[in-house]
Amino acid sequence: MDYQKEIEFAKSMAVDAGKIMKKYYRIDQGVEIKEDSTPVTLADIEINNLLIERVKNEFSDCGVLGEEESWNESREKLWVCDPIDGTPAFIYHIPTFMFSLALVVDGEPVLGIAFNATTGDTYHAMRGYGSFLNDKAINTSSREWGNEARLAGSSDGAVDGLSVSVLKEQGIKVINSFGAVFKGCLIAEGSLDGRVFVHNGAHDIAAVKLIIEEAGGKVTDIDGNEQRYDRKLNGALMSNGLIHDKLLEVAKEMK
Numbered sequence: 001m002d003y004q005k006e007i008e009f010a011k012s013m014a015v016d017a018g019k020i021m022k023k024y025y026r027i028d029q030g031v032e033i034k035e036d037s038t039p040v041t042l043a044d045i046e047i048n049n050l051l052i053e054r055v056k057n058e059f060s061d062c063g064v065l066g067e068e069e070s071w072n073e074s075r076e077k078l079w080v081c082d083p084i085d086g087t088p089a090f091i092y093h094i095p096t097f098m099f100s101l102a103l104v105v106d107g108e109p110v111l112g113i114a115f116n117a118t119t120g121d122t123y124h125a126m127r128g129y130g131s132f133l134n135d136k137a138i139n140t141s142s143r144e145w146g147n148e149a150r151l152a153g154s155s156d157g158a159v160d161g162l163s164v165s166v167l168k169e170q171g172i173k174v175i176n177s178f179g180a181v182f183k184g185c186l187i188a189e190g191s192l193d194g195r196v197f198v199h200n201g202a203h204d205i206a207a208v209k210l211i212i213e214e215a216g217g218k219v220t221d222i223d224g225n226e227q228r229y230d231r232k233l234n235g236a237l238m239s240n241g242l243i244h245d246k247l248l249e250v251a252k253e254m255k
Helices: 004-025 042-058 087-091 164-169 180-188 202-214 244-254
Strands: 063-066 077-085 098-105 108-115 122-126 130-133 194-197 218-220 236-239
Touching (some): 004 042, 004 108, 004 122, 042 063, 063 202, 077 180, 098 180, 108 180, 108 202, 122 202, 130 202, 180 194, 180 202, 180 236, 194 244, 202 218, 218 244
Parallel strands (some): 063 077
Antiparallel strands (some): 077 098, 108 122, 122 130, 218 236
16 A cells, blocks of 8 residues: 555654754753653653644544554554654753654554654655665664674663662663664664563554564564554564574563
């Protein structure tokens, strides 16, 4: 099926999201802490609300599954959105935060876009048409496990070998400055080779699943199985495809 109208909508929405991010970037962002202990800003909320408004007007047969708010999320066709993936990076002015949007049909992403408002880089993919960075085709790497494969880390457990909990006790704020979308895009373009994602937000992974797979990589749940992207996830393994089985072994050891 041709989703040209939808991909143009996604690109337009990314531009609008970027404008909102820039509006709040250097002013009071109205930061609040949600029940899951993650931050949300006025920009997150405004972008999420704009998406719902635009979908109502332009794609009334679709629903929205957003990180901050959803609308008609039980529909077969859903726009799955993370208004700002990497909100801590946005708050502290670290230019790795991204807007992420996917069209998911019956649980499967059919198009995805990820936009970095500070660099202007746009990643997009449509099922069966490949992945692109600024309209140039991209591919995952050919590095294999044991041959300098590059895994993306996280601030959840350690920083240069130091326990995050110990650092926090000493008054140190540890900032996870690279969100799942940013890391996923680096896998798609071949700069990184793998990432273990232990959280359950479909909004984090829906777009980059397609961007990675259309670039030649592989994305599964944390047990190596396919999963739907219109509901909570069972984590995610993202890779260049060549190291996926080894990454699965690592994920099993983490449990």
